Amino acid sequence: MNPAFLPRALTAGLLALVSALTPVRAQTLDKVSFGTNWVAEAEHGGFFQAVADGTYKKYGLDVTIVPGGPNTNNRILLTAGKLDFFMSANTLQSFDAVSNNVPLIAVAAIFQKDPQVFLTHPESKISKLEDLKPLTLLVSKEGVASYFQWLKSEYGFNESKVKPYTFNPQPFIVNKQSAMQGYVTSEPYAVEKTAGFKPGVILLADHGFNAYSTLIETRREIVDKKPDLVQRFVDASVIGWYNYLYGDNSAGNAMIKQMNPEMTDELLGYSVDKMKEYGIVDSGDTLRDGIGAMTDARVASFFDKMVRAGVVRRDIDYRQAYTLRFVNKGVGLDLRPKN
8 A cells, every 4th residue: 555645643653663663763863082101900890881881882982092101191192182182191190281281171080099018028027117117118200209298297207218119010029128119909919929929918098198189171271162072071080980899890801901911800800809898989079979989178188188299389379270060970889789
């Protein structure tokens, strides 16, 4: 029968049925580039998870992750407009942007605790930060310029005890009267694998070094001109982190291993366990406000500590370093396990 002769109501119904059964035209996704500050690893897991499990796509985003590395400076690419977002190391970088009039701004803090630690030999039975003072401290050049200045001003540490840390654990392993810097998510694992003993761990964040870490940073112009894009990227990244920590993270880990073949399932599992054990991502304010949370009081407190330590100038307007516009909305709280 010719559809032209069907009653109008029936024709409309058939058209509606055909429309419902026809695949919807592909959604136009906003292309976004996100640069990390190191090669792919578990400490970036939530971002990879959001790509791999389709979370970014659900938020209308086509995200390309651009890994960092020893010879890559993705932060400069962000400043130059070659990237849309960047994963900055800690709040000090945000202060540095203000100090140097670089138009970057932090829009979320994925790590509530900086994962910086000192590793100790089990025989030394170190339990407090102050107990590290008599030891030889293996600290990187960047560490001396940042957190060690805080150790001097807040705890009276002495630079005469410092020797260069070259990212090789061997000097620490052979000297039982030493302590070595590291990340709680990786160096303790490496030492245990290499030397066969489980080192003691002192997390600086648990002793007052209250920097945010692994922040999402972007250019001010993007915040001003595309706030909806920023909000969607922040929200989807947060969801990615809840799924990576508490859900099935196999998709994210597979992507990490594809981009960094040296990564192993064992190390990925170790890193995730330590992030959860120490509350690196999900603790403090995030329990109420969601992953990515930041507060004015916390940033002000850290700024004051860094001023006292001589790391940043008192006269910079540190409030220009970040915005709370896109965080503290409770996004993803329903994905945290109830027990």
